[in-house]
Amino acid sequence: MSEWSESVVRVGADALTVREAGAGRPLLILHEELGPTAWCGWHEELARNRRLIMPIQPGFRGERIGWMRSVRDLSCFYGHFLRGAALGPVDVLGFSFGGWVAAEMAVNNSVQFSKMALIAPFGIKPHDGFIMDMFPMSSFDYLKSSVSATDHVAEFDNLYGPQSAEQFETWEDARTECARLAWEPYMHGPSLEPLLGGLKGLPAIVVWGNRDGILPESAARAFQRAIPDCVLKIFAECGHRPEIEKRDEFVRTLERFFD
Numbered sequence: 001m002s003e004w005s006e007s008v009v010r011v012g013a014d015a016l017t018v019r020e021a022g023a024g025r026p027l028l029i030l031h032e033e034l035g036p037t038a039w040c041g042w043h044e045e046l047a048r049n050r051r052l053i054m055p056i057q058p059g060f061r062g063e064r065i066g067w068m069r070s071v072r073d074l075s076c077f078y079g080h081f082l083r084g085a086a087l088g089p090v091d092v093l094g095f096s097f098g099g100w101v102a103a104e105m106a107v108n109n110s111v112q113f114s115k116m117a118l119i120a121p122f123g124i125k126p127h128d129g130f131i132m133d134m135f136p137m138s139s140f141d142y143l144k145s146s147v148s149a150t151d152h153v154a155e156f157d158n159l160y161g162p163q164s165a166e167q168f169e170t171w172e173d174a175r176t177e178c179a180r181l182a183w184e185p186y187m188h189g190p191s192l193e194p195l196l197g198g199l200k201g202l203p204a205i206v207v208w209g210n211r212d213g214i215l216p217e218s219a220a221r222a223f224q225r226a227i228p229d230c231v232l233k234i235f236a237e238c239g240h241r242p243e244i245e246k247r248d249e250f251v252r253t254l255e256r257f258f259d
Contacts, residue, residue: 003021003039004019004020004021004039004054005019005020005021006018006019006020007020009081009084009085010084011077011080011081011084012080014058014065014077015058015062015063016055016056016058016077016081017055017056017061017062018053018054018055018056018081019036019052019053019054019055019056020051020052020053020054021039021043021047021051021052022046022047022048022049022050022051022052023047023050023051024049024050024051025049025050025051025091026050026051026053026087026090026091027046027050027051027052027053027090027091027092027093027258028053028054028082028087028090028091028092028093028102029052029053029054029092029093029094029095029098030054030055030078030092030093030094030095030098030099030101030102031054031056031057031095031097031098032095032096032097032098033096033097033122033134033174033175033178034139034142034143034160034171034174034175035056035057035060035061035160035170035171035173035174036054036056036060037159037160038158038159038160038161040155040159040243040244040247041155041244041247042243042244042247042250042251045247045251046251046254046255050258053087053090055078055081057074057174057177058074058077058177059173059174059176059177059180060170060173060174060177061170061173064177064180065077068181069180069181070181070182070189071100071101071104071123071181071182071189072104072108072189073181074101074104074181075101075102075104075105075107075108076108078101078105079105079108079109079112082112083112088111088112088113089111089112089113089114090112090113090114091113091114091115091116091117091258092105092106092113092115092116092117093117093119093254094116094117094118094119094121095119095120095243096119096120096121096122096214096215096240097122097178097182097187099118099119099120099121099122099123100121100122100123100182100187100188100189100192102116102118102121103116103118103121103123103192103196103223104123104189104192106196106199106202106204107192107195107196107198107199110198110199110201110202113202114203115202115203115204115205115257115258116202116203116204116205117204117205117207117254117257117258118204118205118206118207118223119207119242119243120207120208120209120212120214120215120220120240120241120242121206121215121219121220121223122182122187122188122215122219123187123188123189123192123223124188124192124193124219124222124223124226125185125188125190125193125219126215126216126218126219126222127218127219127222128216128217128218129216129217129218129219130216131186131187131188131214131215131216131219132145132213132214132215133186134175134178135175135179139168139171139172139175140163140168140171143159143160145213145214145240146213146214146239146240146241147239147240147241147244147245148209148211148213148237148238148239148245149239153241153244153245154244155244155247156244159244193222193226194226196223196226196227197226197227197228199227199228199229200228200229201228201229202227202229203229203257204227204229204230204231205230205231205232205233205253205257206220206223206224206227206230206231206232206233207232207233207234207235207242207250207253208220208232208233208234208235208242209234209235209237209238209239209240209241209242209245209246210234210235210236210237210238211237211238211239212238212239212240213239213240214239214240215240217234220232220234233253235249235250
């Protein structure tokens, strides 16, 4: 079983915590709005042939960066990190909030990516329906809403490790930072959809589950339409987390797309 190694790197005047695992061609992973999960089966599968590189969003754990006030700021910061680490062009895999960040990074500088996979990405205002508001409920209730049914997902109970006061505090830090960067308008950027049209030549895939209670299908399809070279993969009987609900199919889909 692989394990994350963790280091702190400097990005300009600021610090960034980065996790790495596996070996091979780099794969940049941008985590979701509740922060990075525990080591899961899909990490293990991908790490057999890829070097997984996952920055932990500033403010989700440790100090926030005061000048960072928008998702576009965060995307530029991560671009700075990639340049300093000489990682581009790199494949990128973004989950939910991290999918939005990946899309903003591509809009800023598409040549830093070779291929882009977005898993139920935020960032575009749904044409029908709405993005679930995470703030009127507890973090754990929001987490439960992210799968179609908790009782059939083997990895759900250990997705973030044991529930503890520390874990709930970490979730609240993450939600606070999401609110700081993406409260108004809620979890989308009005300029992103039209700007995605400039990504011609960047192969992209959007993955969505047909029982996703957090992101409606119209938002996933809007990404597909907006990105010139994009396909949409819909998983049946699946919620917002295909990586654990449909792990085998999810891994096969990514391996075919990236390789």
